[in-house]
Amino acid sequence: MKTGRAGSRWPGRRFLYEPQARVEHKVPGDRGRWSYFRARCYGEGLSKAAVSRLAGATRGLESERAYVRRTLPRGVVRGLKDGFGADRPGLRRVTTRKTSKPRSE
Numbered sequence: 001m002k003t004g005r006a007g008s009r010w011p012g013r014r015f016l017y018e019p020q021a022r023v024e025h026k027v028p029g030d031r032g033r034w035s036y037f038r039a040r041c042y043g044e045g046l047s048k049a050a051v052s053r054l055a056g057a058t059r060g061l062e063s064e065r066a067y068v069r070r071t072l073p074r075g076v077v078r079g080l081k082d083g084f085g086a087d088r089p090g091l092r093r094v095t096t097r098k099t100s101k102p103r104s105e
Helices: 005-008 034-055 060-083 089-099
Strands: none
Touching: 005 089
């Protein structure tokens, strides 16, 4: 199982997947607004630029390259399939996904 940053931070630990687990937390309503989304993307861009200056573009942007190569094409295909089927919001997901920046995998 891929563990990402947690696996790097705690290399000797085991991570278990529990599909029945439930996590509840509150998300402020403003985080559902486009203005928050744009501000978040801008802030992440500034952060990624700083990391790239320190670590170099190759290491600093590897997660973005992996996202563009693997995750993004799958999401676009799924959104198009959904959008031309019964799920009209699928088309909106495609356009949002195309312009949004990923969180760490």
